Amino acid sequence: MPFTLPDFDDRTWDDLVKEGRALIPAHAPEWTDHNASDPGITLLELFAFLTEVLVYRANRIPDRHFWGFLKLINGAEYTCDRGLDECIAITVRGLSEIHRAVTPGDFELLAQRVKGVRRAWCLPGRNLAHTGEAAGEAAADGHVGVLIEPEPDKATHDLLHTVRQELEPGRLLGTRLHVRFPQVLEVRVRATLDTLPGVSHTEVHDAAKAALRSFFDPVDGGSDGKGWPIGRSVYASEVCQRLQRVPGVATVRKSIDPATKRPTDFLAVDAPDTARLKYNRLLELEAVELRPLELPRISLDPEMFHP
Secondary structure, eight states, rough: OOOOOOOOOOOHHHHHHHHHHHHHHOOTTTOOOOOOOOOOHHHHHHHEEEEEEEHHHHOOOHHHHHHHHHHHOTTTTOOOOSSSSHHHHHHHHHSSSSSBOOSSHHHHHHHTTTTTTEEEHHHHEEEETTTEEEEEEEEEEEEEEEEEEEEOOOSHHHHHHHHHHHHHGGBBOOOOEEEEOOEEEEEOOOOEEETTTTHHHHHHHHHHHHHHHHHHOOOOOOOTOOOOOOOOOEHHHHHHHHTSSSTTTEEEEBBOOOTSSBBBBBOOOOOOGGGGGGEESSSSSEEEEEOTTTTEEEEEOOOOOEE
């Protein structure tokens, strides 16, 4: 696609004078004499003349000045063996590329350029050097935390080091950068699926597992399809809705604990994290609470079908 330089010389002296007179009532309503004999109009016409001269010159910059501008942008050692217009086009397109990490979006974009990174989250004002339950919760001025979701089998310290090397040259002076993997909370789904007659339990189980994996995927999951948000709680109602939409499922209901013969909660976590379970006034489980640096990992109870 050819790159066309803009035409700056598109305003005449008459255009500039008319626009200036049209602005007078808005900015100086007490100025009522707009005749050519008025000193103010004389000044307006003079400035219109000077503006027209400058605009005229803007479209007549010699090539050597363009090469000088290109060196100012690309550095004193800049060379280009192509035509001037193509070199300008390449430089202008390069200006739209992000090389500096200033906003959270900049950090995320630069991190996601690294091979092996599926997604990145930027947590401004968070010191991720701390560990433990309160990691990432306290505000820390000057600190920027970046969490990266790796591709399968890529969660290595080398990947963290590579991401940090990618971000380090682009960060602002004084910014303290931290790069970590998200923490993972294992969440088990305990539900009984009443399947339709003639439906294979294996197929429904695989479809249910795929549906939940897709919904909680950090890249393509979530209710908006833009990835499961970091630190967002897991709600039992959402899990039930996803299971209900699985082809071949008639109803979704609570499982029965073989030991107590009582209905179980739809969601469960291991013993150290049972305080994460949030109940409503009727003592029904509503959600599993996640911490700011966590993502859920969903697993299904294999004994979850009823024909």
